Amino acid sequence: MAPSAKAGTAVTPAVGVLRAFLNTREMAEGTDQLASSEGLRDWMASMGLVGSEHEVAPGDGEWVRAVREALRDVLAAHNGAEVPLDSLSVLNQAATRTPLVAGFDESGNLAMRAAALGAPGAIGRIWSAVLTSQMEKTWPRLKACRRDDCRWIFLDQSKNHSGTWCTSEGCGALMKARAYRRRQAGGAATGSSASPRARTD
Numbered sequence: 001m002a003p004s005a006k007a008g009t010a011v012t013p014a015v016g017v018l019r020a021f022l023n024t025r026e027m028a029e030g031t032d033q034l035a036s037s038e039g040l041r042d043w044m045a046s047m048g049l050v051g052s053e054h055e056v057a058p059g060d061g062e063w064v065r066a067v068r069e070a071l072r073d074v075l076a077a078h079n080g081a082e083v084p085l086d087s088l089s090v091l092n093q094a095a096t097r098t099p100l101v102a103g104f105d106e107s108g109n110l111a112m113r114a115a116a117l118g119a120p121g122a123i124g125r126i127w128s129a130v131l132t133s134q135m136e137k138t139w140p141r142l143k144a145c146r147r148d149d150c151r152w153i154f155l156d157q158s159k160n161h162s163g164t165w166c167t168s169e170g171c172g173a174l175m176k177a178r179a180y181r182r183r184q185a186g187g188a189a190t191g192s193s194a195s196p197r198a199r200t201d
């Protein structure tokens, strides 16, 4: 393998865009920045989408949140879950509203850019970030935390892609502590869950 940094371990701009979008919802805290049209507008502005042509339209919030959660399901699949077909359907239907066009960026590289305004334009930028993430190989390492009441999006920077829980919320430490207590209390009753990384559900 290349002696330089392993492919896909750096927090790139595309990873930053995707994490910022997915983590507008913080399940552990019960907060959602995109729950209000004001929050949605702020997020679109953060994507560089400003001006009257990028106004929030009725239904945009619900649509963007549905796309976000479907994308979270895909990132949960990077962490061992199966992608629900309903989620793929949501994403594919959304894709029909969010055309991308090819264009050369400032560096002279060909890139796909959103060709829509408003919320569809913002989601188009998310698609573009997904494409970039796939090409730079950060995509498989972008995961939803496996703790059901967390699902925070993190970049797995472990050597063997084995990261299971986010660290920002202390999930890894929490789950290891639970597994430890289970082993202490249940002994053999916990079956083969010798690894602290075993799913606990």
Ligand SMILES: [Zn+2]
Binding pocket: 145, 146, 147, 150, 151, 152, 165, 166, 167, 169, 171, 172
């Ligand atoms: Zn977590």
